[in-house]
Amino acid sequence: MDNLPPYVNNNNDQRRSTATERATDNWICITCSYGNPLYTEQCQMSNADHVGPRTTVDMSSFTSPTTIVQKSTFVSQTSKTKSPQLEEENDIMDYQPALSPHVRTKHSAQNEWSCSECTFLNANDDEYCSICNKGIRPNSGHQIIVSGVKCNTKIGIGTIHLKNGQDKHNLLNKIRTTHLCSGEATTIVRFVNEIELSSYLVLDNQQQQLPTTTEISRRWVEVLNNQNNKQPIFQILSKQFPNIIRVTSYSIEELLIAMNIGVFQIQGQIATIYANCNCSYFEDLKAQNINSDMLFCCIATQLNMSEQERMQNATECKQKASDLYIMLQEQRSSIDTNLKQLKSSFYTQINSESNMAIILASYQEPSIQKWVRINHINVLGHLARKVEQLSLRLVVKPIPKEMTMRTLTSQSIFNNSVKKNRSNRRSSCT
DSSP states (O other), rough: OSSSOOOOOOOOOHHHHHHHOOOOOOEEEEOOOOOETTTTTTOTTTOOOOOOSSOOOGGGGGGOTOOOOOOOOEEEETTOOHHHHHHHHHHHHHHEEEOOTTTOOGGGGGEEEEEEOOOEEETTTOOOTTTTTBOOOOSTTTOOOEEEEEETTTTEEEEESSHHHHHHHHHHIOEEEEEHHHHHTEEEEEEEEOOOOOEEEESSSSSSOOOOOHHHHHHHHHHOOOOOOOOOOOEEEEEEEEEEEEESSSSSHHHHHHHOOEEEEEEEEEEEEEEEEEEEEEEEEEEEOOHHHHHHHHHHHHTSHHHHHHHOOOHHHHHHHHHHHHHHSSSGGGOOHHHHHHHEEEEEEETTTTTEEEEEEEETTTTTTHHHHEEEEETTEEEEEESSSSSOOEEEEOOOOTTHHHHHTTSGGGGGOOOOOOOOOSSSEE
């Protein structure tokens, strides 16, 4: 901080008084406003050549270096035909440091960066040091130098190229996450060492015998001509939805090929690929005889409603969903383009036996950010809570008549983890 150029009072009268009453042998640099001894030909801070007469400045009137002024303005050279008397008068008036947006105090250090060459504090808006023009603004508070970034918005993945291994270590172990804000939406970005891309494979016919994950893996390699050393992992998403397979890939190129293909056949069934999706669930849906289209209508008509409106206006929510559902059934081939795009961005499926629903929503649709922030929706008059993971359920049967539900759920095997149960002599423990 000792080498920082001091703040110069911008009051002209005081400066005249300073120059005449308490003068010291200094001249002011027109580049950085730093006071230099008269015997120097170059500024000790910016290395700029001395221009103009040696002007005397009162060094004792400078404020503390915690307040800094950058990019001072020099306005004297407006005319080369000024009289010597006028020129002498303007020698002091013209060296006026402009109080620019770059003024910083010790309370706003987070908005500054220190030059590695001359230690001058620069505003974050400046890419190069305003004094020496040699220092370069660090890319972050952790001094990480990013040499390149390549993003693929189609799958929501970016690759960052760093200068060295230490920067990579800091990014993975110290920073870990960051937030990207766009309007009302805020996206949390995680930094990871190895890419794990989750996509979903939906088989259309649940009535037929479903292929095994081994058969799906083999067909995936055939269709995509996969030559990667590390093969994807295929897992059934849930016993409640056995036709939906989570695919964990380790190659961006492989997933892009899969997205371009979109669908493929396996053992007579159509498999559809959903990539870059948000996966969420509804448990214990209370609405009777609801299907996937109606569930979509409930979601679509409540995306722009507040949480309070969804909770309090059950009748309105139900009516809007019903109207949209009728329109979809009657005008399926001529629905609005935006609505058609929104519907194609959602995949909904309901398990009527367990009253559960799964929703896959593509991040490529801008409205999906609204869906991600929603915690509840009103499903035909009943409030349903959205969850990111399904609860584990256990069916116990037969239960001896003399055993109470309390005795059953308090068994040590459950380790006090039963949240609720149904007492119809078939215990569904969650």
